[in-house]
Amino acid sequence: MLSSHRYFQVVIFVMCFLFTHMLFAQQAPTQEQLRQAQQASQSQRVDLSQYIQSGGNSTGRGGNINLPSEAGPLPAGEEGLPPPYGANLFTGGFETERSDGLNSSYLVAPGDKIAIQMWGTVNSSDVVTVDNQGNIFVPDVGPIKVQDVPANRVNSVVTQRIKSIYTNNVSVYVNLLTATPVSVFVAGPVLRPGQYAGLASDSVLFYLKRAGGIDPHRGSYRNITVIRQGETVLNYDLYDFLKMGKLPAFSFKDEDVIFVGEQGAMVNVEGAARYPFRFELEKSKRSGTALMTYARPLSKTSHVAITGSRESGPISVYLPINEFDQFNMADGDTVLFNDDIRPQVISVQISGSYEGPSFYAVEKDTRLLDLLSYIEIDPEQANYGAIYIKRESVVEQQKMLINESLNRLERSIFTAPASSSGEASIRAQEAQLVSQFVARARQIEPLGKVIVSENGNVANIRLEQGDEIVIPAQTDLIQISGEVLMPQAVVYNPEATVSDYIAWAGGFSERADDDRIAVVHANGITSFVASGTGQHWYTDNKNATLEPGDQILVLPKVDTKLMQSIKDVTQIIYQIAIAANVATN
Secondary structure, eight states, X not given: OHHHHHHHHHHHHHHHHHHHHHHHXXXXXXXXXXXXXXXXXXXXXXXXXXXXXXXXXXOOGGGTOOOTTTTTTSOOOOTTOOOBTTGGGGSXXXXXXXXXXXXXXXXXXXXXXXXXXXXXXXXXXXXXXOOTTSEXXXXXXXXXXXXXXXXXXXXXXXXXXHHTTSOXXXXXXXXXXXXXXXXXXXXXXXXXXXXXXXXXXXXXXXXXXXXXXXXXXXXXXXXXXXXXXXXXXXXXXXXXHHHHOOOOOOOOOTTOEEEEEEOOEEEEEEESBSOOSEEEEOTTOOBHHXXXXXXXXXXXXXXXXXXXXXXXXXXXXXXXXXXXXXOBOXXXXXXXXXXXXXOSEXXXXXXXXXXXXXXXXXXXXXXXXXXXXXXXXXXXXXOGGGOEEEOHHHHHHHHHHHHXXXXXXXXXXXXXXXXXXXXXXXXXXXXXXXXXXXXXXXXXXXXOEEEOEXXXXXXXXXXXXXXXEEEOBOOOEEEEEEXXXXXXXXXXXXXXXXXXHHHHTTOBOTTBOOSOEEEEOTTSOEEEEOTTTSOOBSSOOTTOOOOTTOEEEEOBOOXXXXXTXXXXXXHHHHHHHHHHXXXXX
């Protein structure tokens, strides 16, 4: 009977073993399955860092950086508005924090640790913790109240109490070691309202930054309160901090609430102001004077334009800046500071050969000869009959005309059709050459010359702001430049022709255009001469002969085998030669 029972137990054990082995064999993963599972786990891993609330470095709307969750709970504000004054407060500046959170004005709170050293009749060294009742306990002395004691007075308060017990031959040194973190709520129109940990000595800006900053479309920068147990204990106006650096020191406690109020009346500032932002104005201070205190219009501002809406309908006012002081503004007004007084005095510069000052401030309607009568020159040194003017408005016009010609050239090249693959290859090569030429040509700055003298006679034209009157110096040289082998200056020879001067400069280079040669005269006039005889002029100028101080400019020739738009390129080269006295290739 026993053997039969034992046999039955063995059979059951073997069956259980085989069943367990089969089950394990079915469930045990192979090495390949383990590797695939690890790869799948890594591929499905989610980076949670983007969802973890980080209060230290996020900028929020004020820094034009949208938060991942911002699009949902915070609707977008009105498009085209400038940022509010102070929005950059929360774009940086709080990355470094005190490791201990201590400063002289820090108020001791429960949980803080204080080191007490005694020597003399009594020797003791201990670190005590402020209990929930705000006391520390010193043996043989008893409890000492230290809660809300400033950090710079802890030593004196504790020492005084200990010495009231140990009156003789006992020295005491007390030091506040650590500050206890506090938990502060941030509520109102901020990007991430909630509860944030910090130190009691941290500023209100620190906690606002942890909450993502003030919502620039709904939150107030001027109405921020600290609420403790239902009572308002402090008010903040961040405009005082931005304008004067004033930020009241405050020691936060657990469960304090920083509440950002609703945004008040906002006024948009544009134009000639140092701070073109949106400003929140207090109800009692909505005059132009209050706005200008923060916006700081530039000194050149003469008028102010105000647009907005009132109960009676839209308004639009334009008034002198001295009348803007008492103007009362409303929510949504736009203020444009404008420089609308034309100066009655212009500035003119003198260059070249002259004596005396180089800068003159004259009335608007002053003419050239009127000013020249005040400029001292040495007739032996100055070429008075070749005076010309460099004018800013002419520079802009010449630049515009050259750019228009370059644009037309590019369009004609890049849109030209090709009838065969060979022609297409030529077009592509031509387009590349034109692109290089256009890039160089756009970098050339015209001189903006205004020709005012001819045959020694000077035109009495009206001067403009920024004019530069050039009085050339007397010279005995002729300048030869451009596509010659050796650009140089040669002494003037009244019997020499243009061809002679070019020969003295080594002759033409391989790329020279020897059909038409530019001659830039001392007074700024540009003429063209054929090099065959050196005497045939293409202008109607009867006195078109070389004079001392002239410049011979040999222009480059366009390769007709490659450039089908040779006419357009040549025209632009001539325009640049006249406008800037430069040979471009």
